[in-house]
Amino acid sequence: MSKNEVRVTVRMPRTLKELMTQFVALDTHINESDLVRDAVREKIQKEAPQLYSQLFDDKKEPPQG
Numbered sequence: 001m002s003k004n005e006v007r008v009t010v011r012m013p014r015t016l017k018e019l020m021t022q023f024v025a026l027d028t029h030i031n032e033s034d035l036v037r038d039a040v041r042e043k044i045q046k047e048a049p050q051l052y053s054q055l056f057d058d059k060k061e062p063p064q065g
Contacts, residue, residue: 020032029035045052
């Protein structure tokens with residue numbers, strides 16, 4: 001784990017976990033963590049696009065001049 005990463009632990013119904021495992025096997029996600037990261041990004045982008053765009057605006061470099 002890098003200094004820019006944190007661990008997030010959640011509880012969920014066993015059936016949802018099993019569904020995630022099946023979905024990852026059928027999908028292009030590398031693993032369940034990749035699926036969860038993608039789902040969180042998608043949820044924020046859909047329901048709070050202004051917050052999502054801030055992530056990218058903050059990472060833009062200032063203009064050179």
